[in-house]
Amino acid sequence: MIRRTRAGFTLIELLVVIAIIAVLIGLLLPAVQKVRESAARMSSQNNLKQLALACHNHYSSFGHLPGLAPAPTGSNANSFGYSVHARILPFIEQENLGRTFDPNTMPLFTGTFPVSLALNPVLVDTARMPVKTFLCPGDGHDPLYTTITGGGVHAGTNYVVNIGSGQVGAGFGNTYDPRFPTDGLFWYGSKVRLTDIVDGSSNTILWSQCLRGTNGGTLSGTPRLALSFEQRRRMYANLPGRGTVATGGLNPQLNEIDAENATTWVSNRGGSWIWGNGSVNGFVTYLTPNSPTPDAAAHGQGWFSARSNFSGGVNVALADGSVRFVRDSIAPAAWRAMGTRAGGEIASDN
Numbered sequence: 001m002i003r004r005t006r007a008g009f010t011l012i013e014l015l016v017v018i019a020i021i022a023v024l025i026g027l028l029l030p031a032v033q034k035v036r037e038s039a040a041r042m043s044s045q046n047n048l049k050q051l052a053l054a055c056h057n058h059y060s061s062f063g064h065l066p067g068l069a070p071a072p073t074g075s076n077a078n079s080f081g082y083s084v085h086a087r088i089l090p091f092i093e094q095e096n097l098g099r100t101f102d103p104n105t106m107p108l109f110t111g112t113f114p115v116s117l118a119l120n121p122v123l124v125d126t127a128r129m130p131v132k133t134f135l136c137p138g139d140g141h142d143p144l145y146t147t148i149t150g151g152g153v154h155a156g157t158n159y160v161v162n163i164g165s166g167q168v169g170a171g172f173g174n175t176y177d178p179r180f181p182t183d184g185l186f187w188y189g190s191k192v193r194l195t196d197i198v199d200g201s202s203n204t205i206l207w208s209q210c211l212r213g214t215n216g217g218t219l220s221g222t223p224r225l226a227l228s229f230e231q232r233r234r235m236y237a238n239l240p241g242r243g244t245v246a247t248g249g250l251n252p253q254l255n256e257i258d259a260e261n262a263t264t265w266v267s268n269r270g271g272s273w274i275w276g277n278g279s280v281n282g283f284v285t286y287l288t289p290n291s292p293t294p295d296a297a298a299h300g301q302g303w304f305s306a307r308s309n310f311s312g313g314v315n316v317a318l319a320d321g322s323v324r325f326v327r328d329s330i331a332p333a334a335w336r337a338m339g340t341r342a343g344g345e346i347a348s349d350n
Contacts, residue, residue: 174248
């Protein structure tokens with residue numbers, strides 16, 4: 001009789017095969033992640049392109065770029081009005097959402113700050129509606145926020161408008177307080193024309209990116225080094241002991257040492273597309289993209305920088321409608337120059 005033996009893998013052979021598969025997966029995974037980031041980056045650039053074109057369409061219709069809309073009524077009109085995002089809804093195929101409110105006649109919030117301020121009940125469904133064009137696919141945080149001044153649930157955004165350069169000191173004037181005209185493109189009641197951008201529309205930023213906040217309320221008594229990596233990138237410092245200046249800005253002015261030593265942190269960055277507020281959906285160019293220095297503010301105004309999850313930089317849309325990727329390594333002076341509309345700076349090739 002012929003005895004047949006059944007072929008099979010030995011344990012050693014099986015372990016070798018598993019090891020080879022593990023090595024291949026280890027080699028393939030970074031490539032897959034890189035492809036995913038590249039796709040998300042391109043999608044984000046497409047969103048910024050749509051937002052830039054929407055501003056230009058608004059310009060064609062009204063003769064000026066959209067501005068933050070002051071609240072129609074109330075003593076805090078220049079703090080609790082509508083955003084640029086809200087003004088361009090009809091130009092990004094969101095006409096139906098835009099018809100749910102009139103930024104010129106309907107208050108976004110009711111009551112008085114800080115005692116009885118509340119989201120207008122008529123706008124409860126509108127404020128919490130996520131808009132895909134306002135969200136970067138590279139940011140995986142939940143788009144709904146509950147830690148917004150005035151209460152209610154708000155849908156967030158990753159795209160922020162250029163308030164100004166954020167520079168401080170003698171001779172700079174107001175460069176970061178959107179309650180008053182700044183050296184940027186957007187503030188409450190702004191009606192900037194393209195002819196006002198004397199530095200050149202191809203040298204001036206219109207939109208950039210931000211990382212949405214953690215939606216975890218306010219942390220007090222917490223040094224920066226005690227924050228997690230994500231908290232450091234997504235939260236901003238609330239600086240104590242500062243008052244507001246009648247012509248715009250803070251007294252005493254912002255400084256990087258106070259920002260580094262802060263112990264109170266706010267988590268509503270990017271937390272609302274409908275509410276026009278510098279801390280929520282504006283940015284300044286004082287800190288370079290993804291700066292290790294934390295964002296810092298008082299009274300809702302201050303240094304809010306451009307940040308993203310993309311390796312090495314952020315996407316920006318320029319005032320001419322073009323979209324670029326700006327690297328973290330850009331010189332601070334060049335980045336700040338891109339935040340001014342009429343600073344007279346010489347553009348660099350950063």
